[in-house]
Amino acid sequence: MPNLRDIKRRISSVQSTRQITRTMEMVATAKIKxxxxxxxxxxxxxxxxxxxxxxxxxxxxxATHPLLEEHPERKRVAIIALTSDRGLCGAFNANILRLTEGLIRDAEAEGAEAEIIAVGKKALSYLKYRGVEPVAEYRDISDKPTFAHARSIAAQVISAYSEGRIDAAYVVFNRFKNVAEQKAEVHQLLPIERTVVDVDEEPLGPRPEYLFEPSPAAVLEKLLPMYVETLVYRALLESAASEQGARRVAMKSATDNAGEIITTLTRSYNRARQASITNEIAEIVGGAAALEES
Amino acid sequence: MAKTLLCEIVTPERILYTNEVEMVIAPTPDGESGILPLHAPLVTLLAPGELRVRYNDGKDVEWFAVSGGYLQVHEDKVIVLADAAAASSQIDVERARRAKALIEERMKELKERPADVAEEIASCVADLKWCEVQIKVAERRA
Structure with missing residues (x-):
């Protein structure tokens, strides 16, 4: 028979867990906003x-620009994996790492090497466990990414790409679909897809005559890296929002599960209490009967 | 002067400023450009420097520090896409000065090292420029 005191202890432990998960759920809800x-x-x-x-x-x-040129051979690809610094957010990080792993394998199948830029402590600890050394790591930024972070990450792949050290760059992140849904996605950063700069001519009708200073090419030169930076920044922001979304869902189900466990435990506590009372009565009755007989 | 321009200063993080103004004077790599209403469509790069807008018959002027980026003029709408920007009233001069001192120290350190640090020095120079611009603009409000 389960011990009454044990059950009581478990109930109170689950109750305090539930309190924590409920708080985390509320914190995440506020942060999503x-x-x-x-x-x-x-x-x-x-x-x-x-x-x-x-x-x-x-x-x-x-237009020609080093960032638009596709390299003839893919020998080395860079993968930027955006994970969180903290856990307790469901499959958030697992999804990213699985996709990253897939990319690495694809690259290796082509005979290319993969290098990882790890963002978030979860990516770091996973890579360490896998025995992979990231070429760059960023931590403590997943909560409040700034444009400066995005710029520094982007600058790395941009310079590596223009110097020919890498032949492609991807970013793996969780797209924020809505508060309850995230989707892990891979986006190609480099080379910049031609569709970005190849615009259809006709549909706009007479176009305004723009002046470019110092020259159209110089403006483009500056714009393309900024485009990459903006993509990275957006990925960082989406990932931050998704993290909170994932955490909220995970914590909500944890809170619900804790509630269920408490109900079951309370039931078995009551049953055990009832059983012990019945037992005591039986003993007393038995004892009294024994006294009467003597 | 009745005609005005809509001026929008946007940074990657937020919209900093929107207002109907009479003139925008922006720092470009070839010197300052003044933009008045009915300006031809234009896209130009920005240099780190002071950007100012005039309105209310030129009586009111607001100063901004911008760290670079570009500017687009189209149909009396000026969009300033700055890498970083700050209004003169919001600049924390003390902080900018401290940052400047830190960067200068770091640069000295880097220059003494023989290793290849050209990239890092370049980024220091850019940061330094940004601090200087902020300080300069902040002094305008005095």
Missing amino acids: KAQERIESARPYALSMMEVLGNVARYVQG
Whole structure:
């Protein structure tokens, strides 16, 4: 028969766990909102930049730039894996690491080497366990990514690509679909896809005559790296929002499960209490009967 | 002067400023460019420096520090896409000075090392420039 005191202890332990998970759920809910606002406020910049890029591209027909050139051979690819610094967020990190692992294997199958830029402590500890040395690591930024972080990450792949040290760059991150849903996705950063600069001519009608200073090519030269930076920044922001979303869902189900466990435990506690009372009565009755007989 | 321009200063992190203004004076690599209403469509790079807008018949001027980026003019709308920007009233001069001192120290260290640190020095120079611009703009408000 389960011990009454043991059951009681378990109930109170589950109760305090539930309190923690409930708090974490609420914290995550509050943070999602902030993270979403940050995504929103990054949008105007990204949109205007795409617009300018489109304009410039129309003037620089058949633009050439090191970041647009596809390298003839793929010998080395860079993979930027965006994970969180903290756990307790469901499959958030596992999904990223699985995709990253897939990319590494694909690269190896082609006979190319893969290098990893790890963002977040979870990616670091996983790589360490796998025995892979990341070429660069960033931690403690997943919560509040700034543009400076994005710039520094982007600068690495940009310079490596233009110097020919890598032949492609990808970013793996969780896309924020809505508060309850994230999707781990791979995006190609480099080479920049030609669709970005190859714009259809006709549909816009008479186009305004733009002046470019110092020259269209110089503007493009500056815009393309910024485009990559903006992509990385967006991925960082989406990942931050997704992390909170994933954590909220994970903590909600943990809270619900704790509630269920408490109900079951309370039931067995009551049953055990009832059983012990019945037992005592039986003993007393038995004892009294024995006394009467004597 | 009735005609105005809509000026928007946008950084990757947020929209810093929107207002109807009469003139935008922006720092470009070839010197300052003043943009008035009815300006032809233009895309230009920005140099780190001071950007100012005038409105209210030129009586009010606001100063901004920008660290570079570019500017687009289209149909009386000026969009400034700055890598980083700050309004003169929001700049923390003390902080900028401290940052400047730190960067200068770091640069000295880097220059003494024989190793290949050109990239790092370049980024230090850019940071330094940004601090200087901020300090300069902040002094304008005095």
